[in-house]
Amino acid sequence: xxxxxxxxxxxxxxxxxxxxxxxxxxxxxxxxxxxxxxxxxxxxxxxxxxxxxxxxxxxxxxxxxxxxxxxxxxxxxxxxxxxxxxxxxxxxxxxxxxxxxxxxxxxxxxxxxxxxxxxxxxxxxxxxxxxxxxxxxxxxxxxxxxxxxxxxxxxxxxxxxxxxxxxxxxxxxxxxxxxxxxxxxxxxxxxxxxxxxxxxxxxxxxxxxxxxxxxxxxxxxxxxxxxxxxxxxxxxxxxxxxxxxxxxxxxxxxxxxxxxxxxxxxxxxxxxxxxxxxxxxxxxxxxxxxxxxxxxxxxxxxxxxxxxxxxxxxxxxxxxxxxxxxxxxxxxxxxxxxxxxxxxxxxxxxxxxxxxxxxxxxxxxxxxxxxxxxxxxxxxxxxxxxxxxxxxxxxxxxxxxxxxxxxxxxxxxxxxxxxxxxxxxxxxxxxxxxxxxxxxxxxxxxxxxxxxxxxxxxxxxxxxxxxxxx
Numbered sequence: 001x002x003x004x005x006x007x008x009x010x011x012x013x014x015x016x017x018x019x020x021x022x023x024x025x026x027x028x029x030x031x032x033x034x035x036x037x038x039x040x041x042x043x044x045x046x047x048x049x050x051x052x053x054x055x056x057x058x059x060x061x062x063x064x065x066x067x068x069x070x071x072x073x074x075x076x077x078x079x080x081x082x083x084x085x086x087x088x089x090x091x092x093x094x095x096x097x098x099x100x101x102x103x104x105x106x107x108x109x110x111x112x113x114x115x116x117x118x119x120x121x122x123x124x125x126x127x128x129x130x131x132x133x134x135x136x137x138x139x140x141x142x143x144x145x146x147x148x149x150x151x152x153x154x155x156x157x158x159x160x161x162x163x164x165x166x167x168x169x170x171x172x173x174x175x176x177x178x179x180x181x182x183x184x185x186x187x188x189x190x191x192x193x194x195x196x197x198x199x200x201x202x203x204x205x206x207x208x209x210x211x212x213x214x215x216x217x218x219x220x221x222x223x224x225x226x227x228x229x230x231x232x233x234x235x236x237x238x239x240x241x242x243x244x245x246x247x248x249x250x251x252x253x254x255x256x257x258x259x260x261x262x263x264x265x266x267x268x269x270x271x272x273x274x275x276x277x278x279x280x281x282x283x284x285x286x287x288x289x290x291x292x293x294x295x296x297x298x299x300x301x302x303x304x305x306x307x308x309x310x311x312x313x314x315x316x317x318x319x320x321x322x323x324x325x326x327x328x329x330x331x332x333x334x335x336x337x338x339x340x341x342x343x344x345x346x347x348x349x350x351x352x353x354x355x356x357x358x359x360x361x362x363x364x365x366x367x368x369x370x371x372x373x374x375x376x377x378x379x380x381x382x383x384x385x386x387x388x389x390x391x392x393x394x395x396x397x398x399x400x401x402x403x404x405x406x407x408x409x410x411x412x413x414x415x416x417x418x419x420x421x422x423x424x425x426x427x428x429x430x431x432x433x434x435x436x437x438x439x440x441x442x443x444x445x446x447x448x449x450x451x452x453x454x455x456x457x458x459x460x461x462x463x464x465x466x467x468x469x470x
Contacts, residue, residue, distance in 0.1 A: 010161055014154050021150035028146040033139035037115075040130055041104060044117040047075050048128040052121045061090040069094075070112075073134035080125040087124075096129060106132065168196050175203060187214040235268055290414070291331055295359055295368065295438070296324040298331075302338045303357060306346060314352045321359035325366040325438040329414040337416065340407040341370050341431045348374040348429070366438035373428040377420065385420055 051059065058079050068074040069091055076091040080098055099105050099118040107114045113132040118125065178190050189207040192200060242262055303319050310317035327334070345355045349372040356371045377385060386408040404420075411418035417434040 009165070010158055013161065014158060017150055017154045017157065021147040024150055025143040025147035029139050029143035032142045033135065036135055036138055040115070040135060041117070044075060044104075044115065044128045044130060045119075047077065048117050048119040048126045051077055051079060051128075052119045052124060052126040058087040058124070061088050064091045066093065070131050070133060073131060073138070075128050075130045078127040078129070082123055084125070094129075096127070098125060098127065171196065172199065175199075179206070182210065187211075187217065289330075290328040292326050292328055293331055293334060294324060295327055295366070295435070296321055298335060299338065299357060299359060299368065302335065302342060305339070306342050309346055310355070313346065313349075315346060315349055316354045317346070317357075318354070319357045319359075323359060323361055323366070324441045325359070325435065326441070327366075327435050327438045329416070330410075333410040333414055334416075337407045337410040337414075337418070337433070338368075340403040340410075341433075344403050344407075345370050345372040345374070345429070345431065348372065350374065361440065362434070366435040366440055368433040368435075370431040371423065371428060373423075376422045376426060376429045379422065382420060382422075 058081070061077055061079075064074055064076050069076055076094075077089070078086060078096060078098070079088040081087050084098065086098075094109065094114075096107065096109065096114065096116065099107075099116060102118050102120050105116045105118065107116050107129075114129045115132050115135070116127055116129045118127050172195075175190050175195055178188075182188065187210050189210060190203050192203050192207070195203040239262075299319060299321070303317060307317060309315075342355075342357075349355055353373045355373075356369075358369050358371075360367055360369075386404050388402060388405040408418060410416075411433065415437070417432075417436065419432050421430050421432065422428075423430055
């Protein structure tokens with residue numbers, strides 16, 4: 001699962017805004033509600049005192065409606081005389097009884113609650129009341145007004161985070177692309193100037209690691225090159241001495257032993273050559289520029305070089321092509337790719353077997369296939385066949401395990417898709433090379449052999465076939 005830095009920041013920051021909005025609403029509700037209660041209680045008390053202090057008969061009160069009392073929060077008044085008779089009320093609809101004691105009371109009538117202040121004097125008792133629903137509604141409205149700006153910050157902050165972090169994310173993407181372009185042949189430092197200050201220590205640590213890897217790879221390549229070069233001279237000298245020794249030891253027993261020694265020297269020489277080829281491929285120096293290569297001609301010349309080995313092992317090495325194609329690649333590396341695949345096919349094909357090389361188009365892509373009828377490769381080992389020094393256990397054919405690694409390296413450097421697959425009937429292996437950018441040209445049809453007499457034309461043949469019999 002991919003983790004986005006911007007999404008993580010928004011995941012942490014936006015819920016914080018929600019919590020802040022809720023906290024602001026709750027605090028505002030209780031603080032403002034308390035302030036409203038104190039203020040409204042004072043108004044109730046003053047309202048009651050103004051009517052209790054009036055002399056004479058009970059005043060005429062302005063009648064109120066439910067809308068005035070419940071929705072607008074108007075205070076209404078009730079007045080009792082000294083005989084506890086209700087003589088005046090501004091809202092008769094509510095059956096609010098006279099409270100037995102003075103002061104503030106919270107009274108519930110049905111599903112409504114009221115804040116009541118009762119004031120008793122020698123001549124009368126006055127009660128002023130107000131809806132507690134109105135007070136709660138007022139506190140909730142104020143709390144919502146306080147939370148609304150914080151809630152509005154959520155989409156605004158999301159937009160600012162998403163677009164405000166684009167420069168930083170773009171710099172990180174530049175560093176990521178620079179890191180993705182690294183390989184064992186070109187290890188360069190990542191651009192520190194693009195890194196944010198928080199990421200810069202990590203980039204510098206990675207650059208230090210890359211420098212160590214670069215030195216390690218250079219030391220490894222120098223060791224392989226030096227060892228291979230140093231081994232070539234004594235192996236060549238041993239081969240010459242062996243040739244001289246063979247002419248002086250004619251007996252059969254010694255000849256067999258010399259033949260085994262000669263085969264061992266040949267394998268050692270082949271291993272040294274492969275190590276040198278691998279070291280040249282991994283050299284940081286730029287390779288020769290690509291040139292235009294005719295695939296048909298290169299395949300024919302490569303097959304000709306392996307004809308002696310095929311004849312020696314009685315292997316039928318064939319070639320067929322219905323197209324020709326021009327590719328742009330490094331000539332030495334492409335030839336090395338073809339040679340290693342041919343060598344691998346011939347080595348693992350039993351004596352008297354068949355190796356077929358074909359050049360054709362497969363789904364519109366120029367494809368070269370080298371098919372043998374050997375034992376194939378177990379399906380679970382196919383992903384590992386291009387590893388260096390990997391050999392299948394129990395294989396009778398001796399080898400260094402470098403040929404396919406060299407072929408894979410050459411294919412990647414020249415943008416050739418290389419794969420090894422077992423034949424459908426299980427009778428061998430197919431090495432397939434696909435050239436996506438090849439320029440295809442059709443093979444010229446073979447010219448018919450010259451004849452001394454004139455062949456009848458197609459029209460005359462057709463006329464003859466359509467003549468009725470005599």
